[in-house]
Amino acid sequence: MTAHILIVEDESGIRQLVQDALSEQGFEVTAARNAQVARAAIAEKMPDIAIVDWMLPQTSGLQLIREIRLAEVTQSLPIIMLTARASEDDTIRGLEAGADDYLTKPFSTRELVSRVRAMLRRKQGHSKHTVLQNGDLTLDTASHRVSIADETVDLGQIEYRLLHFMLSNPDRVYSRAQLLDSVWGVNHFVEERTVDVHILRLRKALRKHGVNNIIDTVRGAGYRLTPA
Ligand code: CA
Secondary structure: OOOOEEEEEEOHHHHHHHHHHHHHHOOOEEEOOHHHHHHHHHHOOOEEEEEEOOOOOOHHHHHHHHHHHOOOOOOOOOEEEEOOOHHHHHHHHHHHHHOOOEEEEEOOHHHHHHHHHHHHHHHHHHHOEEEEEEOEEEEEEOEEEEOOOEEEEOOOHHHHHHHHHHHHHHOOOOHHHHHHHHHOOOOOOOOOOHHHHHHHHHHHHHHOOOOOEEEEOOOEEEEEEOOO
């Protein structure tokens, strides 16, 4: 599977340079010019690695990294920080905020590509392969496959993440706001009723395979997945 890299940098020259260098190596690259665009990009498709520039307009790279670390769904997203500041103090601040690695500007694209590759290798080594089950329903995190009695269930990204989250925490009631934080992560621009829409889609997809009533609506509270 092609690795997906997100680059967050407001300087178009550097953004383009990074995008070109990584695309040339066969990576799928999403470019964001600020934190807001980055949040939306993450919500739409979770990258394998984020490259975040320290100096960004409005929300700084440092703040964005903290946000990414706080949200459950993105907390283990590997981050490479770009910085024009070579001082040890700043580097430490960046790493403390949650960056896994950093590159000081100016950097060579070869160096960047090799850091990205090293990080992907580490990620593959670490990624724990989990199979979550609830009755006939199985979710395999390695293949991203959801199946019911061996039939594949077609799910969108968000529905998959919702189900993954709820299967990991069964029999607990989650409010819409909690689901937004955990499943949508850093994108705070989504309205709470969006959760209802995706729960509906998830239920519909499961129902096609004969699984009903696995996700309960708890009136005035939110949603709960019932263990089989
Ligand atoms: Ca910048």
